[in-house]
Amino acid sequence: MTSDQLLFGVFPYLCIIIAIGGSIWRFTSDRFSYSSLSSQFLESKQLFWGSVAWHYGILGILTVHLVGLLIPDSILWWNTVPMRMYVMEVTGFTLALFTLVGLLFLIYRRFRHARIRAVTSRMDLVLLGVLLIQVVTGLGIAIFYRWGSSWYAAYAVPYLWSIFTLKPNVSLVSNLPWLVNIHILNAFVMILIIPFTRLVHFLSVPVEFAWRPNQLVRWYKREKVVGPGV
Amino acid sequence: MDVRAQVSMTFHLDKCIGCHTCSVACKNIWTDREGTEYMWWNNVETKPGTGYPTKWEDQEQYKGGWQPKGETIQLRVANKASTFANIFHQPHLPTIDDYYEPWTYKYSDLFDSPEGDDQPTARPVSLITGEHIDINSGPNWDDDLSGSMIYAANDPNFNGLTAGQKEAFFELERMVLYYLPRICNHCLNPACVASCPSGALHKRGEDGIVLLDQEVCRAWRFCISACPYKKSYFNWKTGKSEKCILCFPRLESGQPPACFHSCVGRIRYLGVVLYDADKIEAYASAPESELLERQRDMILDPHDPEVIKAAEESGVHFSMVESAQKSPVYKFVKEWKMALPLHPEFRTLPMLFYIPPLLPVLGYIEKGLYNVDTNDYFTSLDKARVPLKYLANMFTAGNEEQIQGVLEKLLAVRTYRRAEEVGDVEAGKLEEMFKKTGLTAEMCEEIFRLTALPTYEERFVVPPMHREAAAELLAEDAYDFKAEVGIGGFKDRPGRGS
Ligand code: SF4
Numbered sequence: 001m002t003s004d005q006l007l008f009g010v011f012p013y014l015c016i017i018i019a020i021g022g023s024i025w026r027f028t029s030d031r032f033s034y035s036s037l038s039s040q041f042l043e044s045k046q047l048f049w050g051s052v053a054w055h056y057g058i059l060g061i062l063t064v065h066l067v068g069l070l071i072p073d074s075i076l077w078w079n080t081v082p083m084r085m086y087v088m089e090v091t092g093f094t095l096a097l098f099t100l101v102g103l104l105f106l107i108y109r110r111f112r113h114a115r116i117r118a119v120t121s122r123m124d125l126v127l128l129g130v131l132l133i134q135v136v137t138g139l140g141i142a143i144f145y146r147w148g149s150s151w152y153a154a155y156a157v158p159y160l161w162s163i164f165t166l167k168p169n170v171s172l173v174s175n176l177p178w179l180v181n182i183h184i185l186n187a188f189v190m191i192l193i194i195p196f197t198r199l200v201h202f203l204s205v206p207v208e209f210a211w212r213p214n215q216l217v218r219w220y221k222r223e224k225v226v227g228p229g230v
Numbered sequence: 231m232d233v234r235a236q237v238s239m240t241f242h243l244d245k246c247i248g249c250h251t252c253s254v255a256c257k258n259i260w261t262d263r264e265g266t267e268y269m270w271w272n273n274v275e276t277k278p279g280t281g282y283p284t285k286w287e288d289q290e291q292y293k294g295g296w297q298p299k300g301e302t303i304q305l306r307v308a309n310k311a312s313t314f315a316n317i318f319h320q321p322h323l324p325t326i327d328d329y330y331e332p333w334t335y336k337y338s339d340l341f342d343s344p345e346g347d348d349q350p351t352a353r354p355v356s357l358i359t360g361e362h363i364d365i366n367s368g369p370n371w372d373d374d375l376s377g378s379m380i381y382a383a384n385d386p387n388f389n390g391l392t393a394g395q396k397e398a399f400f401e402l403e404r405m406v407l408y409y410l411p412r413i414c415n416h417c418l419n420p421a422c423v424a425s426c427p428s429g430a431l432h433k434r435g436e437d438g439i440v441l442l443d444q445e446v447c448r449a450w451r452f453c454i455s456a457c458p459y460k461k462s463y464f465n466w467k468t469g470k471s472e473k474c475i476l477c478f479p480r481l482e483s484g485q486p487p488a489c490f491h492s493c494v495g496r497i498r499y500l501g502v503v504l505y506d507a508d509k510i511e512a513y514a515s516a517p518e519s520e521l522l523e524r525q526r527d528m529i530l531d532p533h534d535p536e537v538i539k540a541a542e543e544s545g546v547h548f549s550m551v552e553s554a555q556k557s558p559v560y561k562f563v564k565e566w567k568m569a570l571p572l573h574p575e576f577r578t579l580p581m582l583f584y585i586p587p588l589l590p591v592l593g594y595i596e597k598g599l600y601n602v603d604t605n606d607y608f609t610s611l612d613k614a615r616v617p618l619k620y621l622a623n624m625f626t627a628g629n630e631e632q633i634q635g636v637l638e639k640l641l642a643v644r645t646y647r648r649a650e651e652v653g654d655v656e657a658g659k660l661e662e663m664f665k666k667t668g669l670t671a672e673m674c675e676e677i678f679r680l681t682a683l684p685t686y687e688e689r690f691v692v693p694p695m696h697r698e699a700a701a702e703l704l705a706e707d708a709y710d711f712k713a714e715v716g717i718g719g720f721k722d723r724p725g726r727g728s
């Protein structure tokens with residue numbers, strides 16, 4: 001087995017399996033620890049600039065990645081006209097810039113305030129490091145390779161599908177520039193650390209809130225009781 | 231009719247001596263952990279004053295509670311859409327500085343300092359960062375500081391008072407204060423529950439206690455802002471919110487909550503009331519002037535056979551109904567209409583009711599001696615030191631008539647007792663007061679007894695919580711849980727390792 005096969009053919013599965021297994025294990029054995037661990041209560045002003053920019057940026061970027069993953073042809077088709085490709089690249093670049101600025105703000109804030117340092121764990125630092133690598137490499141791809149988005153659709157997406165369908169096709173990505181390869185591998189690291197960091201909070205997006213009634217009541221069991229009144 | 235039982239409370243403010251025993255009892259049991267040092271699920275604040283957290287009553291700042299919107303009401307802090315939009319940074323969240331930064335002292339310095347010319351001191355260090363801090367706020371920082379231009383002068387309840395009335399609070403001869411002990415109100419229309427994106431907060435169906443399920447909480451922080459009483463707190467260490475649980479483990483074993491049990495002034499009463507849950511939304515949306523009346527309407531007469539029948543059909547155990555029949559809260563709130571909710575205009579339908587303080591009448595200084603109008607000592611409201619408007623802002627959404635009605639009842643009881651004990655009250659005067667307040671001599675006697683001489687069992691009518699039945703309700707066979715450990719979720723049986 002070559003190192004490429006190890007990195008792109010085996011490592012992703014390891015990450016995904018550990019992530020899924022770990023998240024389930026943590027959810028069943030230590031549900032209390034599932035939390036976004038917000039530190040807004042200790043410092044609010046700087047968090048605004050960091051957290052809002054980061055989250056909206058990353059949500060935009062993930063959405064674009066997801067669209068590409070599901071309908072890669074849409075991106076290839078879009079990019080057939082050079083002007084449109086620039087729009088795509090610039091949009092991606094702007095969103096990435098948002099995430100980078102947000103992330104740098106968050107990192108600065110975490111080191112700057114004694115109160116925030118007091119609630120910072122080792123895994124928080126690991127997480128920030130992994131995210132920083134991901135954003136910087138992503139941004140690098142957008143800057144140095146103007147056709148990055150087409151590559152994603154043409155090579156990375158088929159590769160990802162080959163992973164999902166259990167027929168990993170390593171050759172699709174192993175020859176891409178190293179910057180892209182780091183981006184891909186680090187993405188799997190990001191998945192890997194989900195159950196070990198506060199990233200678990202994105203597994204509990206409170207969708208149900210959108211339609212649930214205002215008041216919640218929990219009963220042990222509610223049933224008519226026969227007493228002197230009835 | 232959807233009848234439910236609610237464990238509710240009454241605090242008699244005239245009896246509170248501001249000793250903070252309640253707060254300390256609570257702290258020792260529930261909030262002596264890291265991350266909770268700053269929390270006071272029970273706190274006692276001085277009124278007039280800014281309270282805890284500072285100026286919590288000012289909803290322009292904190293955005294707590296509900297506000298009318300068309301025919302109905304909506305949370306002030308966020309609607310459904312803005313909850314999602316603001317989940318990454320909640321714009322109205324108070325920070326720890328609105329409460330205070332918890333601290334301790336570096337006592338070891340007292341022992342470890344090298345010999346020198348000066349006494350060593352133990353400097354304060356933050357309990358969060360461990361670094362030295364200068365303390366400029368703390369628990370009960372404005373205790374007894376009525377008349378202070380820093381604290382009392384910023385009391386949000388001064389809204390609507392004339393300049394003269396406001397000034398009077400700060401004249402030495404007129405200075406006045408009373409204490410306001412506060413816990414979670416276990417509201418019928420809790421804003422904390424409605425705001426929680428995760429659905430962690432909920433009301434217990436059987437007794438109406440509002441609880442926060444920490445296994446479901448994800449630190450979205452909306453409850454902190456949404457509760458207009460600021461009785462949901464954020465644990466900065468665990469990243470979970472926490473709140474008063476009304477000592478439900480104590481209630482389940484037949485004891486009143488610790489703050490009730492330990493209350494030195496014996497100001498606290500606890501008992502069940504039955505209410506009609508179908509009315510919650512409509513009544514919480516009523517015009518401000520009707521809120522108090524509507525909330526009283528919602529509470530049902532536990533002696534009424536119709537109510538009893540409906541209660542059982544709605545799954546309320548008859549033992550709860552029996553308990554409600556003996557409830558001191560029912561008497562104070564519904565029968566005598568003397569206990570009032572705190573800030574009904576927040577529209578959460580709080581179920582902790584306060585009997586407002588009948589503060590001393592105004593004194594004056596003459597020839598260096600302090601005097602009062604003795605003739606009118608027991609009967610004058612016009613000369614009360616606290617303008618009715620101030621009390622009205624706290625307890626009746628600004629309606630002075632309603633607060634006056636309650637104070638007149640308190641006066642009537644006082645006058646009745648004076649007639650009994652001292653006998654210097656003209657018969658006509660008492661009759662007149664009875665007529666005005668709708669009280670009778672028997673009622674006054676009963677109010678007096680429940681106010682001044684109640685036994686432990688009369689103050690705390692703890693309902694049977696049927697904890698024993700809870701296990702049966704969770705499974706077909708109660709023996710399923712045999713030998714299991716843990717509370718709540720029933721954890722696994724402790725097994726032999728391999
Ligand atoms: S007082 Fe606040 S925390 Fe308690 S039930 Fe009401 S809204 Fe919720």
Ligand code: SF4
Nearest residue numbers: 247249250252493495
């Ligand atoms: S223990 Fe009772 S009397 Fe003392 S402060 Fe608390 S409520 Fe008031």
